[in-house]
Amino acid sequence: GIQVEQSPPDLILQEGANSTLRCNFSDSVNNLQWFHQNPWGQLINLFYIPSGTKQNGRLSATTVATERYSLLYISSSQTTDSGVYFCAGATGANNLFFGTGTRLTVIP
Amino acid sequence: GAGVSQSPSNKVTEKGKDVELRCDPISGHTALYWYRQSLGQGLEFLIYFQGNSAPDKSGLPSDRFSAERTGGSVSTLTIQRTQQEDSAVYLCASRLPTSGGSNEQFFGPGTRLTVL
Structure with a gap:
């Protein structure tokens, strides 16, 4: 299967700060999703982004499919x-x- | 419209008992997936149904696990002779037909299974 590496594993921020989370894939994917898991365990869809850049409010995501991240x-x-x-x-x-x-x- | 629903939300059972978990996908979604999330293993795929095709069972961890999808809609995941290592949150996801142009999966709230 595809190996997915996320970094950093933990992040502590002061309110108002900005952050970048990264995801690397071991193989090419043409379905790529970002989720936020809320305190009740529900996976909330943030982005469906197999390629390109999307923005939603304070969140944005970029996928560089050719470099698998x-x-x-x-x-x-x-x-x-x-x-x-x-x-x-x-x-x-x-x-x-x-x-x-x-x-x-x-x-x- | 309504999202993916799952029942029960919590299930506590004794080792050796059988359990059934239910998933109602989003209306019109022809594809349905089961995953589970456990402390030691993270989020892992179990089984995938697509329309009338034979399901992809490659993620089922043992023959104690099985799943059915009746009428192309509701799915039931059955775990026989439960073991303590089966304790996890079982998540269901559904997706539009691929002809819809997107492979985005949408998840239900999960069933938290505890095997004593």
């Missing part, structure tokens, strides 16, 4: 951004392979 940017972080962020990739319609996540803690 993706970045998630969080700007002006808020305490509600705390939680675990996962990236996952797949080839086509097949199952997703997940990274081990980045645990983000935003301190007021």
Whole structure:
């Protein structure tokens, strides 16, 4: 299967700071998703981004498919951004392979 | 519209008992996936249903695990003779047909299974 490496594993930020999370893939993927897992365990879809750049409010993501990595940017972080962020990739319609996540803690 | 729903939200069982977990996908989503999230293994794929095709069972950890999808909609994951290592959160996801142009998967809230 596809190996997914996420960094950093843990991140502590002061409220208002910016951050970048990274995801590397061992193989080419054409389905790439970023999720935020809330305190109740639900995976919330942030981005479906097999290539290119997307923005949604304070969040944006960029995937460079040819180099097999993706970045998630969080700007002006808020305490509600705390939680675990996962990236996952797949080839086509097949199952997703997940990274081990980045645990983000935003301190007021 | 409604998202993916799963039931029960929590299940506590005794070692050796059988359990059934249910998933209702988003209406119109022809593909359905089961994953599980455990402390030691992270998020891992279990089984994938696509329309009327034979399911991809390559992620099932043992023959105690099985799943069905009736009428192309609701799916049931069954674990027989549960073991303590089966304790995990079982997540279901669904997706539009690939002809819809996107392979984005949407997840339910999960069932937390605890085997005593």
